[in-house]
Amino acid sequence: MGSVISQNQRMTDITTIHLGQFTDEHANEIAGELEKLGISWWYKQPGYFSRIWERGTRLFVDQERIEEAKEVARRVLGAVTDPTE
Numbered sequence: 001m002g003s004v005i006s007q008n009q010r011m012t013d014i015t016t017i018h019l020g021q022f023t024d025e026h027a028n029e030i031a032g033e034l035e036k037l038g039i040s041w042w043y044k045q046p047g048y049f050s051r052i053w054e055r056g057t058r059l060f061v062d063q064e065r066i067e068e069a070k071e072v073a074r075r076v077l078g079a080v081t082d083p084t085e
Helices: 022-037 063-079
Strands: 016-022 041-044 057-062
Touching: 016 022, 016 041, 016 063, 022 041, 022 057, 022 063, 057 063
Parallel strands: none
Antiparallel strands: 016 057, 041 057
16 A cells, blocks of 8 residues: 555645544555545554554545545445544
8 A cells, every 4th residue: 555646746735634544454445446536645554563552544635635535435434424533
């Protein structure tokens, strides 16, 4: 899994916001869907020691497209409620 920034954008042009914390598998699937939609994103996985108390992968997305990203997360998780809240 990696982060994706559009070739037409620089990282300084984007403000990201926390989408949520997901299992590694769900985060990977969500990231794939975000890429298909051209939504810039990045991730943060816990470090060696913090894996003891921190589970999963945190995803961050372009703040301007947060609503689309939330819908992607809902769809991937099959959730009726918002899994990012």
